Amino acid sequence: MNLAWVPEAAPAWDADKQRVIGGAPAGTFVIPFADGDPLPGEWWVVRDRDAGDRVVGYGRLDIGWGGDAEILLAVDPGCQQQGVGSFVLQQLEEEAAGRGINYVYNTIREHEGRELVHDWLVVRGFRGAVDGDLRKRVGNRVPPSRPRATDATPYDPATSGDLGPGREEAGAYVDIEDHRY
Amino acid sequence: MTQTDDRHGAAPAPTGPLSKIDYDERIPNNVNLADDRRLQRALEGWQPKFLDWWRSLGPQLPTKDVYLRTAIAVGRDGWAHFAHVPMEEYRWGIFLAERDPDKTIHFGKHRGEPAWQEVPGEHRADLMRLIVIQGDTEPASVEQQRVLGNTAPSIYDLRNLFQVNVEEGRHLWAMVYLLHAYFGREGREEAEQLLKRNSGDLDAPRILGAFNEETTDWLQFFMFTYFTDRDGKYQLGTLKESAFDPLARTCEFMLKEEAHHMFVGTTGVQRTVERTAELIKEHGKDKVFENGGIPLDVIQKYLNFQFSVSMDLFGSEQSTNAGNYYSSGLKGRWQETRRKDDHVLLEDTRMMNVVEDGEIRQKEVPMLSALNLDLRDEYVADCANGVRRWNQALEDQGLEERLVLPHEGFNRRVGAYAAHHVSPDGRVLSDEEWEAHKDEWLPSEQDRRDVASLMVPEYEYGRFAAWIAPPQTGINDQPVEFDYVHLAEEGLV
Numbered sequence: 001m002n003l004a005w006v007p008e009a010a011p012a013w014d015a016d017k018q019r020v021i022g023g024a025p026a027g028t029f030v031i032p033f034a035d036g037d038p039l040p041g042e043w044w045v046v047r048d049r050d051a052g053d054r055v056v057g058y059g060r061l062d063i064g065w066g067g068d069a070e071i072l073l074a075v076d077p078g079c080q081q082q083g084v085g086s087f088v089l090q091q092l093e094e095e096a097a098g099r100g101i102n103y104v105y106n107t108i109r110e111h112e113g114r115e116l117v118h119d120w121l122v123v124r125g126f127r128g129a130v131d132g133d134l135r136k137r138v139g140n141r142v143p144p145s146r147p148r149a150t151d152a153t154p155y156d157p158a159t160s161g162d163l164g165p166g167r168e169e170a171g172a173y174v175d176i177e178d179h180r181y
Numbered sequence: 182m183t184q185t186d187d188r189h190g191a192a193p194a195p196t197g198p199l200s201k202i203d204y205d206e207r208i209p210n211n212v213n214l215a216d217d218r219r220l221q222r223a224l225e226g227w228q229p230k231f232l233d234w235w236r237s238l239g240p241q242l243p244t245k246d247v248y249l250r251t252a253i254a255v256g257r258d259g260w261a262h263f264a265h266v267p268m269e270e271y272r273w274g275i276f277l278a279e280r281d282p283d284k285t286i287h288f289g290k291h292r293g294e295p296a297w298q299e300v301p302g303e304h305r306a307d308l309m310r311l312i313v314i315q316g317d318t319e320p321a322s323v324e325q326q327r328v329l330g331n332t333a334p335s336i337y338d339l340r341n342l343f344q345v346n347v348e349e350g351r352h353l354w355a356m357v358y359l360l361h362a363y364f365g366r367e368g369r370e371e372a373e374q375l376l377k378r379n380s381g382d383l384d385a386p387r388i389l390g391a392f393n394e395e396t397t398d399w400l401q402f403f404m405f406t407y408f409t410d411r412d413g414k415y416q417l418g419t420l421k422e423s424a425f426d427p428l429a430r431t432c433e434f435m436l437k438e439e440a441h442h443m444f445v446g447t448t449g450v451q452r453t454v455e456r457t458a459e460l461i462k463e464h465g466k467d468k469v470f471e472n473g474g475i476p477l478d479v480i481q482k483y484l485n486f487q488f489s490v491s492m493d494l495f496g497s498e499q500s501t502n503a504g505n506y507y508s509s510g511l512k513g514r515w516q517e518t519r520r521k522d523d524h525v526l527l528e529d530t531r532m533m534n535v536v537e538d539g540e541i542r543q544k545e546v547p548m549l550s551a552l553n554l555d556l557r558d559e560y561v562a563d564c565a566n567g568v569r570r571w572n573q574a575l576e577d578q579g580l581e582e583r584l585v586l587p588h589e590g591f592n593r594r595v596g597a598y599a600a601h602h603v604s605p606d607g608r609v610l611s612d613e614e615w616e617a618h619k620d621e622w623l624p625s626e627q628d629r630r631d632v633a634s635l636m637v638p639e640y641e642y643g644r645f646a647a648w649i650a651p652p653q654t655g656i657n658d659q660p661v662e663f664d665y666v667h668l669a670e671e672g673l674v
Contacts, residue, residue, distance in 0.1 A: 102393065172261060173252065176437070
């Protein structure tokens with residue numbers, strides 16, 4: 001196979017996705033889409049150049065708070081065990097790293113191949129329980145400057161006063177409705 | 182805690198319901214920890230690991246004690262006790278806001294049902310993920326800021342840094358409590374990981390990208406506290422709406438603590454701008470640096486950088502997960518109960534910006550898929566308030582220069598603009614144009630070196646470094662020159 005990784009500018013549900021993603025064992029994915037529905041997240045299609053650009057897989061990144069990125073990968077049921085999944089995973093990890101993301105995660109829904117998928121991801125560096133998040137470190141490893149630890153000093157008790165409803169300036173706790181800064 | 186001297190302000194009478202916080206326990210709390218011996222033992226087992234982390238990766242400057250606030254009640258406005266405390270003996274505790282027994286879920290498919298007091302099995306993985314990410318940010322900023330004390334512009338600012346640091350540590354406790362109390366063995370393992378991942382660590386960095394870069398100078402600290410902590414505030418605001426009531430109540434009290442953190446960032450930048458404005462007026466805008474201040478264009482570059490990397494923290498504009506979290510009731514919108522819609526959003530749409538053919542255009546998208554963007558828009562509007570405040574300082578000095586927020590597409594690595602270069606005023610640029618001008622918009626190495634050269638510590642009570650103006654008032658009605666921090670002898674050396 002000669003695989004190509006192609007970004008989708010306007011990802012939408014279509015016949016190829018129905019064939020590849022919809023062809024996974026029942027329960028693997030939640031698919032609430034109809035033909036033509038736009039898809040959130042960033043999508044890439046994998047084409048086999050040796051087979052007339054036939055679509056053989058998909059990858060998706062869904063980047064949430066702080067760059068915690070969920071990956072989705074799907075392989076044409078007729079092209080399993082030929083390295084397409086590993087290719088998609090590697091590409092997704094590179095895409096995530098290129099966006100400054102440190103970890104990607106995947107959650108495996110309950111289905112007949114759940115343990116197999118879990119083991120497949122663990123072999124490729126993911127860590128986590130079969131029924132939880134599987135997470136993997138991606139991205140660059142530029143050495144930072146790390147300060148050395150120091151010891152703290154002994155305790156010398158001292159005290160002061162209380163402060164009630166009030167002002168941020170004075171260091172008070174303030175209900176969110178009353179935040180001024 | 183005891184009260185010893187007359188250096189404290191009068192405390193008005195508490196209002197509203199007040200949960201008692203038990204300070205006789207090894208772990209202060211208002212969650213009746215003593216009634217659950219197993220949970221208590223588990224958290225007491227985690228406590229020494231937390232203290233080890235604090236000693237090795239917490240503030241580096243040796244101090245004897247610091248004038249810190251500690252929560253003594255969690256009523257509508259919260260109550261603080263102020264005292265000089267050795268930081269490692271700070272009473273990190275577990276404080277949840279008052280429980281409303283009649284609370285119902287405000288949004289999503291469970292709208293109107295009673296709030297959850299336990300974790301529903303179907304949402305266990307998602308809830309744990311949200312709590313782990315929130316928890317990961319808290320110690321991260323402490324690690325990033327650990328060397329800052331060495332260059333504090335005043336004892337007042339040093340105290341505020343340490344207050345923020347100990348409370349980020351307390352927020353870690355808040356998330357660890359939820360993991361231990363509601364997520365069993367996996368929760369305990371995740372709690373361990375929160376201390377094993379470290380900011381900037383090669384193999385196990387913190388999850389969020391912006392929390393892995395060392396905070397090198399105080400202008401960056403103030404910008405971080407203003408822009409990046411504010412992102413945290415907005416994320417907490419969405420978790421405060423959660424159908425999982427213990428998480429919502431935890432975040433509600435954390436938000437009360439965040440008020441002072443926001444103040445530190447806002448006024449830190451403002452005082453920097455005030456001093457710069459004075460120097461511009463006295464010496465002209467080209468002579469600010471040589472007279473000990475930070476030039477306004479450098480402040481603008483720092484603003485551009487911190488705003489843009491903080492925008493990335495919101496994730497992609499469109500996200501399936503964000504929609505699922507909302508529909509499931511795990512994470513609401515900012516000020517959810519004030520929104521005038523059906524709180525389900527299945528039929529709603531909104532516009533979002535995309536880059537097409539070298540232009541920024543708009544397209545209509547389902548609202549449910551664009552909730553990251555919805556939150557980001559609220560955040561941007563709030564960020565603009567601070568900029569207006571800072572510009573007032575310039576106007577007060579009769580200056581025409583102004584600071585501005587850059588365009589939402591500027592310097593972005595995540596989302597709709599990630600593959601494009603956009604100028605601060607919103608023009609789509611070629612790679613060549615970007616390379617030619619980026620040092621005009623983002624801090625260069627030389628800018629950072631120049632700012633770093635101004636960062637000399639000022640540890641004399643009541644005195645301030647030349648690049649920053651003093652505050653209007655002190656903490657807890659104490660004078661500005663109050664002895665907020667007692668340095669250890671080795672710290673003074």
